[in-house]
Amino acid sequence: MPVEPWSVATLAVRAGMTAYSERQQIASTWHRIITKIMHRQSSIAITGVGGVGKTVLSDYLSGEGLSIHYSTPGRSVNQERKELYSSKRLTALTIVPGQVSPQKDKSLDELFDGRRRVDGVIHVVSNGFITLREQDARELAQEHNDLERFREFQRNKEVEEFKELISYVKSSHRKGKGPSWLLLAVNKVDLYYEDTSLKGAYRHYAAPGGQFFACLDQLGASLGRTDFEWDALPVCASLSDFIWEEEGVQSMLLPDQRNKLLLGLLKAIDDRISAS
Numbered sequence: 001m002p003v004e005p006w007s008v009a010t011l012a013v014r015a016g017m018t019a020y021s022e023r024q025q026i027a028s029t030w031h032r033i034i035t036k037i038m039h040r041q042s043s044i045a046i047t048g049v050g051g052v053g054k055t056v057l058s059d060y061l062s063g064e065g066l067s068i069h070y071s072t073p074g075r076s077v078n079q080e081r082k083e084l085y086s087s088k089r090l091t092a093l094t095i096v097p098g099q100v101s102p103q104k105d106k107s108l109d110e111l112f113d114g115r116r117r118v119d120g121v122i123h124v125v126s127n128g129f130i131t132l133r134e135q136d137a138r139e140l141a142q143e144h145n146d147l148e149r150f151r152e153f154q155r156n157k158e159v160e161e162f163k164e165l166i167s168y169v170k171s172s173h174r175k176g177k178g179p180s181w182l183l184l185a186v187n188k189v190d191l192y193y194e195d196t197s198l199k200g201a202y203r204h205y206a207a208p209g210g211q212f213f214a215c216l217d218q219l220g221a222s223l224g225r226t227d228f229e230w231d232a233l234p235v236c237a238s239l240s241d242f243i244w245e246e247e248g249v250q251s252m253l254l255p256d257q258r259n260k261l262l263l264g265l266l267k268a269i270d271d272r273i274s275a276s
C-alpha cells in the first residue's frame with residue numbers, strides 16, 4: 001500500500017542509501033534484480049501508454065541512461081527487451097510498446113498468455129505529461145489546446161489503459177502465471193514536484209478514493225491479498241522540460257534527487273522479487 005509523504009528524503013531512507021555513490025547503487029541493485037529474475041526464468045513487464053516514459057525509465061533503471069552518451073529514443077514500435085546472456089539468452093524485462101497497434105497486443109498476449117511466468121509488472125503513468133510524437137500530436141492539439149485540458153485528457157486515457165491491463169493480469173493469474181506484484185511508477189515527477197501538484201498526483205494515483213486505488217484494491221481482493229500486492233511510487237528519469245503547444249513546464253529536480261527516486265523504485269522491485 002502506498003505511504004505518504006512522497007518525497008526524495010523518505011524514499012532515500014526506504015532505499016537504504018549507503019556511502020556508495022548513487023550510480024554504483026543503481027548499477028548493483030539492477031544487477032541483483034536481473035540475476036534473480038534470470039535464475040527463476042521469469043520476467044518483469046513494463047507497461048503504460050505511449051510517451052509516458054517507459055523506454056527511458058528502463059534505461060535509467062539499468063544505468064544506461066546515466067551515461068553522458070545516452071540520447072533519448074523515439075517511439076517504440078516493437079516490444080523491447082533487457083536481456084542477459086548466460087548459456088542461453090534470457091529476457092529479464094519486457095517493455096510493451098505504448099501506441100495502440102498489433103505489435104502491442106502481440107506483446108501483451110505473449111507476456112500474459114505465454115508459457116513463462118511474469119514475476120511483476122511496472123506500470124508507468126505520468127500525471128498527464130505524455131510526450132506525443134508526429135501526426136497524432138497535431139490532431140490532438142486541435143481539441144486540447146491548453147495544457148490543463150491536454151493533461152486531463154491524458155490522465156483519463158491512462159485510466160482506460162490501466163483497466164485493460166487489469167484484465168490481462170487477472171487472466172494470467174487464473175492460469176497460475178503471476179504476476180504477484182504491481183508497481184505503479186508515477187513518472188516524470190520532476191515536472192510536478194511541488195507541494196500541491198505532488199499531493200494531487202498522490203491522491204489521483206495512490207490514495208483511497210482515486211480510480212487507480214479502486215482498481216488495484218479490487219484486483220487485490222479478487223486475486224487474494226497474499227498472492228498479489230501493489231504500491232505506487234514517484235520517479236523520474238530524463239530531466240527534460242515539457243512543452244505543449246505554446247506552454248512549457250520546467251523540470252525542477254537535480255540529477256542526484258532523480259537518482260534517489262530511481263533507487264527507491266529499484267529497491268521496491270528488489271524487495272518484491274526477494275519476497276515472492
Ligand SMILES: Nc1nc2c(ncn2[C@@H]2O[C@H](COP(=O)(O)OP(=O)(O)OP(=O)(O)O)[C@@H](O)[C@H]2O)c(=O)[nH]1
Pocket residue numbers: 048049050051052053054055056057072073074075076077096097098099131187188189190191235236237238239240241242251
Ligand atoms: N521531464 C521528464 N521527461 C521525461 C522523463 N522520462 C521521459 N521523458 C520524456 O518523455 C519522452 C518519451 O519517453 P519514452 O521512454 O520514449 O516513452 P515510451 O513510454 O517508451 O513511449 P512509446 O515508445 O511510444 O511507448 C522522452 O523522449 C523524454 O523527453 C522524465 O522522467 N521526466
Ligand SMILES: [Mg+2]
Pocket residue numbers: 054055056074075076097098
Ligand atoms: Mg518506448
